[in-house]
Amino acid sequence: MVLSSNRVAYAASVGGVTGIPAPGEPLPITYNSTTGPAMVQIQDATTPGCADDSPVTTTHSWKINSYAVAGFASWVQMLLWDASNTSQIIAGPTASPTCGPACTGYSAPTTFSGITLKKRYLGSFFGFPIDIVISLQDGDYYEVDTMITWTCAGHPPVTAEYRFSGTYPNAPTVTAL
Numbered sequence: 001m002v003l004s005s006n007r008v009a010y011a012a013s014v015g016g017v018t019g020i021p022a023p024g025e026p027l028p029i030t031y032n033s034t035t036g037p038a039m040v041q042i043q044d045a046t047t048p049g050c051a052d053d054s055p056v057t058t059t060h061s062w063k064i065n066s067y068a069v070a071g072f073a074s075w076v077q078m079l080l081w082d083a084s085n086t087s088q089i090i091a092g093p094t095a096s097p098t099c100g101p102a103c104t105g106y107s108a109p110t111t112f113s114g115i116t117l118k119k120r121y122l123g124s125f126f127g128f129p130i131d132i133v134i135s136l137q138d139g140d141y142y143e144v145d146t147m148i149t150w151t152c153a154g155h156p157p158v159t160a161e162y163r164f165s166g167t168y169p170n171a172p173t174v175t176a177l
Contacts, residue, residue, distance in 0.1 A: 016152035017056060019048045020160070026174040027148075027162040030114075033169040038135035040142070042164050042172065043083050043114030050152035057151040059109035064092045065143035065163065066100020069136070075123040078103070079133075080144065083114030094122050106147055117142055140168040145177065 021027055028045040048056045067078045078092035078099070090107045092099055119140070123130045143165040151157040166172030 015150070015158040016051045016155035017048055017150040017158050018051055020046050020150060020158070021176075026176065027146075027160075029164070029172075029174055031171040033136075035135075037118065037133055038137070038168070039085075039116055039118040040136060040166070040168060040172075041083055041085075041114065041116050042144070044146070044148065048150050050155075052152070054153050058113065059111060059149045060113055061106040061109050061147040061149075062089050062112075062115060063106045063145045064090065064099070064103040065145050066098075066103060067092065067140070067142045068098045068100075069119055069140040070097075070138075075121055076134075077120045077122055078142065079118050079120055080107075081116040081118065082110070082112040083116055085116045087112070089115065091120075100143065106145075109149065115144065115146075117144060136168040138168060142166060142168075142172075 030043040030045050032041040048058055050056050062080050064078055069076055076097050077094045080089045081087060082089060089110060090104050092103045118133055119136060121130060121132055121134050143163055145161060145163050147159060147161045149157050149159045161177035163175050163177055164172040
């Protein structure tokens with residue numbers, strides 16, 4: 001069979017890439033829920049390589065597919081930061097405790113292989129603007145998608161999409177899209 005696309009749901013050794021999920025396998029992840037403020041950290045745990053031992057280039061694009069959060073009735077925004085919590089990747093729409101599907105489009109490709117998911121309250125108090133990160137609460141639901149591209153020199157890139165869906169503080173499920 002001949003495929004006209006390099007975009008696959010799962011791949012075992014396509015485009016010279018090894019060490020990525022085979023058909024029927026979810027993307028391996030590490031998961032951590034933190035406190036102060038409460039947030040979720042999800043990291044891609046694949047160990048890709050190139051069949052010829054050359055370096056593999058891996059990029060991730062991220063999007064917030066949907067969410068439903070508890071707490072403030074409005075002015076809540078979901079945020080995706082890199083796993084080390086130093087760079088914001090993408091922000092969901094403001095002024096809504098729910099969103100989806102397709103709250104945001106995909107971010108530009110990043111070298112970040114993991115995310116920190118948190119929420120922010122935007123509002124005002126007696127006319128003063130408020131912009132604070134608040135804790136995720138038990139029952140907050142989220143769906144975050146990642147599009148991963150693995151590239152080995154001299155081969156076409158391999159792309160796969162996965163969805164992390166979960167309810168805080170439980171670990172998410174991972175499915176291929």
